Amino acid sequence: MNTTEACRDFTPYLMAAPDEVDDLAAARLAEHIGTCTACRAESAQYSRLRDSLSLAGAREAEPPADLVPAVLARATRERRHVIPMLPVPQVELARVIQDNREVIAQVAGVAIVAAGAAWALWRGVRAYRTAPARG
Amino acid sequence: MQITPELVEACRRGDAGAFERFVRQTNRSIYTVVLRIVGNPDDAADVTQDVYIRIWRSIRGFRGDANIATWVHRIATNAALTHLKKRGRLAAPMEEEQMAERLATVDDEDQRLSAAEVERAVERLPDAYRPLIVLKDMYGMTCEEIAEQMGMTEGAVKVRLFRARRKLAEDLTQGGVVVPMRKKKVQP
Ligand SMILES: [Zn+2]
Numbered sequence: 001m002n003t004t005e006a007c008r009d010f011t012p013y014l015m016a017a018p019d020e021v022d023d024l025a026a027a028r029l030a031e032h033i034g035t036c037t038a039c040r041a042e043s044a045q046y047s048r049l050r051d052s053l054s055l056a057g058a059r060e061a062e063p064p065a066d067l068v069p070a071v072l073a074r075a076t077r078e079r080r081h082v083i084p085m086l087p088v089p090q091v092e093l094a095r096v097i098q099d100n101r102e103v104i105a106q107v108a109g110v111a112i113v114a115a116g117a118a119w120a121l122w123r124g125v126r127a128y129r130t131a132p133a134r135g
Numbered sequence: 136m137q138i139t140p141e142l143v144e145a146c147r148r149g150d151a152g153a154f155e156r157f158v159r160q161t162n163r164s165i166y167t168v169v170l171r172i173v174g175n176p177d178d179a180a181d182v183t184q185d186v187y188i189r190i191w192r193s194i195r196g197f198r199g200d201a202n203i204a205t206w207v208h209r210i211a212t213n214a215a216l217t218h219l220k221k222r223g224r225l226a227a228p229m230e231e232e233q234m235a236e237r238l239a240t241v242d243d244e245d246q247r248l249s250a251a252e253v254e255r256a257v258e259r260l261p262d263a264y265r266p267l268i269v270l271k272d273m274y275g276m277t278c279e280e281i282a283e284q285m286g287m288t289e290g291a292v293k294v295r296l297f298r299a300r301r302k303l304a305e306d307l308t309q310g311g312v313v314v315p316m317r318k319k320k321v322q323p
């Protein structure tokens with residue numbers, strides 16, 4: 001029996017992880033591996049390679065020292081340019097009020113004066129309209 | 136990646152101090168996955184910054200019942216893959232290399248591959264192959280998840296994964312990390 005010829009069909013499965021192979025292919029592969037020492041060894045080798053990759057995946061790289069300061073600086077710029085969306089975070093709202101309390105006080109003062117003037121005008125118009133017609 | 140629900144909630148409220156703690160706790164793992172996919176430290180630092188801006192902008196919409204680590208990992212891998220796509224480096228190589236001499240076979244079960252050597256070999260993979268190995272074999276994602284993130288069919292992911300592993304094994308064999316080549320015997 002020419003094992004090389006048969007083995008070629010199994011090559012993709014030898015390196016696949018168990019979850020990548022359907023049940024039928026897995027059964028065929030198990031049968032072949034049971035009789036073919038070359039494919040058994042190759043399958044074991046790929047299995048070790050996947051284990052090594054999984055171990056390597058658990059290691060962490062060291063980010064450059066300026067990464068965190070750069071991220072925080074960008075986040076700060078982002079906060080200044082983005083109008084907080086509703087619901088406005090309480091912390092953010094408190095900070096905005098604190099930072100802009102003079103402007104808010106001026107705007108509030110103008111608003112009160114404007115509201116007072118509008119009310120006075122409305123009363124005047126109403127008094128004029130409801131006054132009995134002079135003959 | 137250890138992120139408490141309280142920290143996530145504070146970030147969702149827009150608490151800048153909480154976001155800083157979040158960045159300090161997660162930057163190593165985010166930078167690592169981005170670096171592994173994009174393959175060079177300068178690009179990885181830029182992409183990691185973009186990842187945090189995306190997180191900052193969208194964390195208010197994060198559902199409290201979802202897994203924050205999975206969500207963050209997904210944003211990071213998306214950003215890294217988008218970076219490779221923009222550079223046009225995610226397409227499959229025009230020509231697949233000839234089926235090289237088949238892998239050496241070993242009977243020695245104790246043969247160990249050094250994690251550092253393996254990681255360096257992953258770094259040397261072409262951009263079209265590296266993300267597949269990183270996401271599947273290093274981070275344990277399923278082919279279905281990878282297919283969705285990379286905009287490929289599951290079958291295409293499996294085919295490219297096969298080529299990527301073969302390339303990786305060849306590289307390791309040439310580097311002498313895997314035991315020396317031995318011709319496969321044709322059994323009688
Ligand atoms: Zn065989």
